[in-house]
Amino acid sequence: MNEGLAAFIHELVEDYFVRRDYQKLLGLLTDDFSFIGTGIKEVGHSGNIAEYFIRELEIYSGSFQVSEENCRVTMLTPGVALGLVTLCIESDPSSGLVVRMPMRFTVVLRRASGTWKVAHVHNSVPYQEQGEETYFNHDVARQNYHLLESVARKMAEKEVMQARLHDSLTGILNMEGFVKQAGEIIDQNPGLTFALMKFDINNFGYLNESYGYGVGDEILKDIAEHLDAACQENEVCGRVEKDNYAMLMVFHSKMETDRRMDELREELLGRELRERVQGISFTAGIYLVPPKSVESVKRMLDKALLAKQNLVRAPGGQSQYEYYTEEMEERHRYHTKLAELASAALLNGEFRLYIQPQVDLKTQCPVSGEALVRWVRPDGGIIMPDDFIPIFEKNDFIIQFDFYMLDVLCRQMRTWMDLGIALTPISINQSRRHLRSPDYIDRFCAVVDQYDIPHRYIAFELTESAFIQCGDVMLTLARELHRRGFLLAIDDFGTGYASLNLLGQLAADILKIDRSLLAGFEYSPRSKTILRKVVEMAQDTEMVSICEGVETREQADYLLELGCDEAQGYFYYRPMPAEQFETTILRRRQAGELLKN
Template sequence: MAEPTIQNRPPRPVPLAALLTLLLGLAVAIGLFLILRDLEYKAQDTDFRQQASIRALRLEHGLAEAVNAVEIANQLFVVNETVSREQFRLFTQPLLKNYPYIQAFNFHRIVTDSERSAFEAEMRKQFAGFMLTELAGGKPVPARIKKRYIVVDFLEPMRGNEAAFGLDVSFHAHLVATMQHAAETGLPAASDLLRLAQGEADARIGFQVVVPVYRKGAALDDAGARRAAWIGDTAVIFSAKKLIEKAFGSDGLLEEGSPDVSVYAAAAAVESQLAFRKGLPPASGPQGGALLRWLSPRQISPVTHDFLVAGKPWHMMLSPAAPTAIVGQYGSFYVLIGGVLFSFLAAAYIHALVTREQRVQRLVQERTREAHLANRLLREDIAARERLEKDLQLRKRAIEASPNAIIITSAEAPDYPIEYVNPAFLHMTGYTEMEILGRSMRLLMGNDSKQPGIAEFKSATIEQRLGHAVMRSYRKDGTMFWNDLYTSPVRDADGRVTHFVAAQYDITEMKRYEAELEIRANQDTVTGLANRNLLRDRLSQALAFAARYMHPVWVVHLDLDRFKFINDTLGLSAGDQLLKQVAERLQACVRATDTVARLAADEFVLVLPERSDESSAIHTVQRIMDAAAKPYTIEGHEFFMTVSAGMAVYPTDGEDAETLMKHADVAMYRAKETGRNNYQFYTPAMNERALERLRLEGDLRLALEHRQFELHYQPQVDLCTGKIHGMEALIRWQHPAYGMVAPARFIGLAEETGLIVPLGAWVVRTACMQAKSWQDAGLGELRVAVNLSARQFTQKDLVKSIANVLRECGLAPHCLELELTESMLMDDVERAIGILRDLAGLGVQISVDDFGTGYSSLAYLKRLPIDVLKIDQSFVRDISIDPDDAAIVATIVSLAHSLRLQVIAEGVETAEQLEFLRDHGCDAMQGYYFSKPVPADQFEAMLRQGKCLAGSANIAG
């Protein structure tokens, strides 16, 4: 049988070796493709996330800096008692210049309906035709009547914003909610995005940040207290586009080919709250069939970053720019193509080798070409790796070149040791790498470990969240600098925090600038005292407070005698040194709540509020004159200086600041005319009363020695028996010139001068001796009540001195009753309980005087070892006509009896009062109805006569 011709030869099956070669080549190609594609994706993803992290830090810092501008503006209202429009304009000018993304500074003032007319009238003095307005149809119209208005009071810049001046913004529900949230928390609060009236068309989207302003001196312990003290807020309106572009700066973060950025003023990607967008929105993912998606380069996932802007959540999304999203991932694709081709060629080669040996040469050449292709692809892969390494080095150099300090710490508690610092940190702190690596960042805090920012960072590291605080830090040489510090956790692929990265900004100059602004606005440059502006502000506030609570305010005008001689003799520099020493002595002589100001040259003014009597103000001025009279040493010369002072008091000498300062100045010149080195009151009548008080104080010091005091006794009558069972000892002063001086005129003086202690000891001893004398005369075992002063009660040897008096007089302890006021006991309850227990241990009786007028704390009353409650006469006076007073007295009696205490009513003057007390079970009374306080001889006659209270139960007996 003949062999078939070539044309008729059946096709041969593919050899097994060729098939295996094809499958193995394809498997290797696909494996290499998957590995290289994963490496390429990770490299590009790592690079993109580093870029995203840098932009997130830049944006968060820029927004924090913007919020800081609001807080800086708010400091103007925190530091100053009142702020003028000129101060507001001058203060905001540099901020508007430094922060071009700020559209306007506002101060919103809360005005009630009752204050509206006065507010509009006051504003019209400066702005003709001013009225409160609201928006209707986009135009300002007169504001409708409502309970409360939130008015744009201060506004900078005014040009272009005139329509907002005087506008009531309370119609804007979201803005009001933002303001109320800030007021209740005491923290800055940001609004939603709003459309701005000014600026370029693409920059008219903005937002507003508000910081609350509270009433001066108000308690801010909780949200309710802060809401009650809220009087307005400072607000700053920002252009979102300009702010974000400023935050990213000019480092190429927004240039062509950089990642696309979308920033939302919300917690999620809400298009209505889109604040900024560069490029396109993030893509939803690759499209097409499964095979096409498998072959396509892996898409880089968008990066999101959430943070807070003044308490409001913001959301940022970053995605690779469309042209560069897949650049760098085609090397693996080339490997796949080459591997597939190589596999097919190898299989073809085997197939040809088996079938046709004559094709060997061609297959060798084909393999050579494929080898060259593989080498070229390998070289391209190496080049890609080199580019990746170069990019990583570039990022490292960028961090090292950063002007702000960058620190990377381990997440290992408790020290979180430092693993990396950039050169800016070393330059900022003065440490070397060897000195800082492995150490804790607490090294920068030194001994200043009580800062609130430390607690914030401890909490942030424990909770593994972002942290931010402004802190005082210390360089290696010990110098302090202000540090604006941000920390952020760094997580690995599994989401576990392995490190923390911190960015540190030196804001010392900004803090110094704030301090300088405050000093220049309020302080005298030579002495550091309040200047004329601050003096007028403090005096106006003191007068407003005094008018509300009916307190006097003393204004003292001081002038240095012969100061011109010092200036002319030693020169202006010596004069300035003298003024500084005088200022220090003046401040040492007054309270922290007083104001000491330098008016001009050698003239000083003191504002002394909350001094209810003349004596305290006189003593303050006398201390100042004594301090000023001490010798001064300047440039090796010792000399003496005196002052002349004039005093005026509100409201007697004037009801406004200008009048009072003028009258005090007149009085000061009178002091100069009368020989210098003295003080004068504005009116002769006040001067005479003050001199009389001083004479009375001088006489008081001699009264005990000259035996000018005596005791009067007021009977205390048992309401059941009608008999006298005790008496209260009351001191009187028989002055040789003024006659009988009432206790109200000298007890306060004795308290102030400390004479109350020996005077009180004299009263206790005299009363005990008198009671013992009446007992020895057979007039009964009467109990004598003696009032203790606050100074006596706080004496360390009080109990011992009482025991000595009882022992020396021979009086039984139960015959002595010590009376104390509620305020004395409640001032320091635990200490009072200890003293009262020691006194009760002696056996003396203890009563609480004027019960019901002080603290009346039932929680402590049951713990106090007392025997008697004395109802104050202010309640007894109207018990027959005032149901409230009657209810109070009945309650006190019932309360005392439930605690097994006796009750005595003071100031009983009518039969109706007496009958009410009897009907409600009161134990005893004292008052003019039975007898006024009388001298000892008259009281003894009353005892001998057996005087009783008419109408008692057993009078007949």
């Protein structure tokens, strides 16, 4: 039996080294085959052994000569045998690859259905410099072991460092690795100007939800591969967090950098993924690093981030970028100050309710309004929402702020009702960050019901960008609000986010047409056509159409001609304090006065 198995192992050796018949070898392996090779990571199983065979043939496709072969087989059980093999292999000198190497194998064989197969192979290469005369000399052996221990420690430290500095998913540098390597490049090239770019993927959370996290990981890896390929001499890139990437580029001119950014915009993904996943784009900030800069790389990344945050997401999700300027730093300090003052301002009642009337285009009478806010400082200075709302969104103060302003609105409406003043519907905006809270709708209704405000007098404004980022959760919220009697308004229609698909899914009451569709319609037949079609669509779906940003008589007349229902803008009324809305709009409306501009 042992002699037969020894012959079987000899055939394995011949197939592997001499004939290189890997196809035959695959048929002699068990389904749970495993192996350990001489490489650091050369550990595998039946699932990837074919890949190893392919790699070996790519490295060397010739055959080997086998000499000094010796095999000893031991039967462990009637169905399991252990083979110990020693041999020496030599490559064909004519191949240009000169290899002569002693090798040792442990081969585990298993018998199944009358046939012996290979269950496990362990390959090792003897340490040639340690012969018997040195192994049995304790001093020499001890010295050799210390040498091996030192080498192994250095190899392990190097591998740990490599793992620590690289992103495990994409293989490119992580934040620590990028900071380290970018800093070294800048220090070693004091005469060069660099551009440090940081970007993130627009709506990446939505992409994960729509295509699955597996595709999301493919996107991250593909971007890393293309970014790494774009790096030139003295340049480096990294995935610094989640879907955020950074790249240090040599700066020759703004025109050259813009050209490279355009290339990146076009080649962010490979063709295969571009065909599968639509709408991949990025928002980036660029900081120009002056020669001999002593700033830390993390500080440079912060400045690139400031430039990125200075951008408003482009309609339609196009890739875009911005260069850092000192004014952005000043604005950041201003925003930080506002964030620090916000809580005290809330307690002091500095956030005032403003309302902008919405006018019926046929009667020229105000019929509804939009609730807005102004931050009125103790010195009388007014801070506009565009300055503080984005800050509140970032630090989650927006949750407390939204409920505060809802309470202010409902309390004011209750006062009007108690005075016998007829209400008009008032639309409000609330942050999508509320969607994290499962009891948000109940809390919202509790505030409204505390003041006994009929739900039909409050219109909840929704934007399609919220649906893009929050998906089914936002749709569920909208339907529940509608079920509870609130009006639903689709805001900013025409900005590039809104879609016919949303109109089909959601039975909204109001369609608010963004001012961008109205601007310049006098000179653009295309704009006129789009505006007309949007109004017709609102009519066909039985929605009230309200056009925002009306500033001229010509605009108002054209909207009336199209059949648009209502208008909102400076041509009629600017946003006004709630007290002025009462006297100028509600009381005069109740008195039956015809309000015309």
